[in-house]
Amino acid sequence: MIQTEALDRLPVRDSVPGLLAALDERGTAVLYAPPGTGKTTLVPLALAGLVGEGPGRRVLVAEPRRMAVRAAARRMAWLLGQETGEAVGYTVRGERRVGPATRVEVVTTGVLLQRLQRDPELAGVDVVLLDECHERHLDADTAMAFLVDVRATLRPELKLIAASATSDAEAWADLMTVLEGSGPAPVVRGAGEGHGSQFFFAPPPGGIRPAHGTWVDPALLRHVAATVRLALDRHEGDVLCFLPGTGEIARTAGLLAGVEAEVLQLHGRAPAAVQDSVLRGGSGRRRVVLATSVAESSLTVPGVRVVVDSGLAREPRTDHARGLGSLATVPVSAAGATQRLGRAGREAFGTVYRCWAAADDVRRPRFPSPEIKIADLSAFALRVACWGDPSAAGLALLDAPPAGAMAAARSVLASIGAVDRDGRATERGVRMSRLGVHPRLARALIDGAPEVGVRAAAETVALLSEEPPREYGDDLAGAWRTARRGGDAYAARWRAEARRLMSSLPPAASGRAGGPEGTADGGTAQGREAREGQGQGQGQGSGDDAVTGLITALAFPERVARARGEGSFLMVSGTGAEVGAGSGLRGAPWLAVAVADRPVTAASARVRLAAVIGEETARTAAAHLLESGEEVHWEGGDVVAREVRRLGAVELSARALRSPDPALVREALLEGLRSAGPELLHWTREARGLRERLAFLYRVVGPPWPDVSDAALLERTDDWLEPELSRARRRADLARIAAGQALQRLLPWASGAAGRLDELAPERITVPSGSRIRVEYGGEQPVLAVKLQELFGLRETPRVAGVPVVVHLLSPAGRPAAVTADLASFWRDGYRSVRAELRGRYPRHPWPEDPSSAEATKYTKARQEGARGGGRAAGAGKG
Structure with missing residues (x-):
């Protein structure tokens, strides 16, 4: 039975007629409604004709997070008096609950992008609603760009809505029709703010150090915990506390031990059962829900009357030069703080405690950083290449992708064969884009399956696509064994993703069909080693290392690393890497690093997850970086000449050269002169005096008297050090060059001025x-x-x-x-x-x-x- 009373309480209902009229007239609209007014739940039902008198349409609702997808679908189904999978269904990666009668389907923006790339026309869909546009996730921005393109070129009848509570509505209105040239899309503003809320500033004590990287001052967490206790004492209802990450959630949970409430942890990696129980509400006992930004939008946490906001959020950062990512702890934007505020007034008048000073409020950024500006763009670059616009110049984007990040992304895609020289997607690239994983992992899956078998490749890629919990350890082979044994929420998601990846590969990818693991014959030595291990009790010992090592190295060849000391490694990219003090990886000769970050102030990357490999696997995976040649350079104060074999920055072997190329020797000697200066030559007192006299004349008279500074002399070595320099082979030869006689060559003989040297100086x-x-x-x-x-x-x-x-x-x-x-x-x-x-x-x-x-x-x-x-x-x- 339809929950009419609950529907009538949603303030956005008064905006529905205007929204329907705008869609009928223009086909696009921006829905701007405050948090808690029902835009995520009532509007899709009205668009589909499931409530009210609107025409029956098939509606696709895109949310930025899986948790929001499930919650929104469950809430809409409850409003209709149904279960999910009937009139309202949902799809996330690895999970689909949709039936023949489904009229509203809620999906993640990632799932929407996959559908758009398989079927740009979105056959059978009448309306697409992109929710929470203000969060500026890269998938959502890309989906919007593709949908605007589809409306302009393929399906002008497709209805498109951008919904947000805090975004710049006018900017979205301009963007949605930019390719049509029909003027801005209508902006429909929802009235009401749910039940309303009040907020108070609860600044922490003095001396709190600013967050950096993923570090947050423990004193701030103690203050947040104290504020939660204060809220429990002063107010009725449950408390929702926003923290930047899972680490801060766990530490704050420890600080709340002994409170008269159930303390729950809500984040994207929490088990689905925990997420569902939080979103279903409590059973009479008060609750404290510690959450990351996943609870900012599209979610109603039943029973919440108080919000405690730490004022912090996490954003990704990418070091494009090294191919490493990290997280940065930043002040939550004004838009994010407004979203958090709205969580308190969803069911009744609420209260919000903001753990920062009022004076700091005005310094917060208006909106979160657009992900397109700060993230790795490899997946984005492949998507737009498959869409037919490799530069993304013709797409409707609020922010253009940075040129440097796009260049780095295209370099990655070219190295794995996903794009051609012009940046256009190859057939292989199109296949990669349809696997639903990062292009690097798609490469590892496609190229690794024939070597280690479809199941082993899929299971390893599934581990890499969602980093295992920290308690699984930093050894990828060990994490694989734990996941196979595990009965936790991560293991369940991992199995589902592995099955999805296996089904996405054709049977031919396994090399031969019919084996228990879908393994292949032939292949490389690494593949044979992996398969032999896989045949022994599901890959114990070196077999697991071989499988996980090869797949990881194929995905991240520039992160192949060789040991250079206990716990210290050098990646072939040239970046140093360190493993944890108690890690079992410390004694490995080679690693394939799956997850690493490099804090701004650190010289080396921190290894979070890696697989042990051998040198042969390293050479196979990073074969494009393998090179041999003569290396003659200045080292340790003299010329060193060797024949060297390298894997990127890692030296594999070297032997001394007896007869190095004279041109390389000369360049090495110049390198020495540049580093140590002309002092390497033989300077008598008379030679130094001559140089000082010439420097004086250059300073007071100028040309034709020569500049004899170090920089000038090194710039003109051809004019004064030849032929002695060409005959030199080592530092001792430089020391025999009479600098005074050589300097005589710089005197202005041609003009006749050289004869006046003793007269002028x-x-x-x-x-x-x-x-x-x-x-x-x-x-x-x-x-x-x-x-x-x-x-x-x-x-x-x-x-x-x-x-x-x-x-x-x-x-x-x-x-x-x-x-x-x-x-x-x-x-x-x-x-x-x-x-x-x-x-x-x-x-x-x-x-x-x-x-x-x-x-x-x-x-x-x-x-x-x-x-x-x-x-x-x-x-x-x-x-």
Whole structure:
């Protein structure tokens, strides 16, 4: 019997006539209705003519999650007084409850995409309602794009509705008709907000550290648990608490031990029986339901009167360069918080506690990040290639796929033969797209089945398509054995998925028919090893490793990894990987990594799930990365020349080369010069002085004088280091190259300016005493270090290339006494104090009162007088 009273209580009922009229007139509409108003349950029944007086239609409702599919179908069937599978049915991957009388079928967006690719016209379907568009899941965005295309080109009579509680209705209205050019689709707004709710901010104490990666400050979880206890004390009814992930749910459940309520955990991986029991309601005892974002939309959790919102959500992140994914904990968007708010007022007036400060509310993003912007796009790229638009440029998408992510996706698809050079789907790619798994897993299933058998390949791929629970361990072979023995919810889903995958492959895929496992004859050594193990008690020991290893390596060839230390591995992609401290995988020589993530701050990826393999399997799976060749490079301070065989970044073998390619040797020597600098050459004092003089002239005069900085010299090695560099074979040969002679080649000989080197930047300057003093050009200005008495009589500062030298005036003992770049000023103002200090220390040396007119000398007074007397006597003798 139809639940008329319950239907009449749904606020969206007043919007149904307007929605039906919009569909009759335009064929498309956006239904914008607040949470809890009945858009997911009443509207499909009205569209199908199961309630009210509308025409009978076949309606397809697409939900983003399996849990929402079951809940929505069950709720609609209850409103009709029926069981699911009658007028209302549902289909999720591996489960279908639909009968001949079914008029409303609820499916996941993934199932809808599969149907669209098999039958773009959706024969027999009159209306498609895409629910919860605001969540911006990639499957939902893709399904919308395909449906808009179908309406514009194949079936203009197909009715299309986008339904949401919080999204940008106008943007969807524009998008749904963009290919028709008929103007925006009508927006039908639902009135009412269920029973309404109020919210309070319950900010945590100070000092809470921001979440990063999948880490959440335990202090925040303690605050959330305390808020749940507060809600239980203050309010009647059940409490629904939103947390970012299953780990936080488990920890918070532990913190709630002893509360006067049943604590339940609701998430996408929870057993179907647990999900159903939560959604059916309690049996009198109060309940606390700890849930991830799966409970944000399309679900009514009976009995809930209070919502506690942690304020956090999880979003995927993809490292396209390394092919690794991870999860990021982020603040829930304003749209998500509104959805969570709506869970409290579904059955009565509700209360919401938001575990953040009011000041933080305005900083939240309006909507969650579109998945197309942050996710791995390999499956999307294959779908659009099969649709006939490899670039997705002609599809109606709110956000275009990022170019880098699409390029990475197309590279993956090309490597597994799913697309051709132009990005168009091959026959093999079309076959992959219809298997309902990620293209990598489809490749592993198709190529692995002939090697290990259909059942073994399907069971392994089923393990990879939904990561096993953490308690199964990180060894994929062990997880396979646990799943085969297990009676838990995961094992049941795994078996159903394995059966689906087996049925999706033709009998020929197994190599031969009739065996108990559908195994093949022939094939590779890895396949034979796997089949031999499979014949021994369902694959114990090395057989399980061989099967899971080959299938995983085929799916993720760039994640094949070789051990490089206890628990440390190097993937052929070049990324390091670490396994857990207590893992049984630590001693494996090779791994095929199935699941890994790389936190932003980590140097290596963390292995979550992997299979043990041998080198032969690694070479088979990653054969496109296998290469041999000469490697000559600078390593450890010298040239290393080897013949190396590599599997990507992993070195398999190497032997020394006696006669390496001279061109490679020269490049290696240049590499050494670039890393260590020209200091590797032989530099005498004269050579360094020449370089400093040339650097000075380049700085103050400019061309044609050459730049002799490290960078400039390394850029012009052909001009000054040949032919010595071409004859060199190792570091010792570089050390024998006379750098000074080589630098002479850079002098501007052609212009004739080289002949003025000693004039513009003399190596030495003759001072009044007759001494030739070296000029140092290593600083900003040339420096002349000379004893003070040797400059007596010199009135002006010496200059080189027009630049005054900086004179370091020394005592008779050669110690610094004064520094000046203006000798005349020093004689006038500074000399007197220096003279007073030095004449007491060095009384035997001359200290004239007027040094600018005195005779320069490098001797003491006595020697100076002796030199004068000797000069006079010599003169008299001549006379």
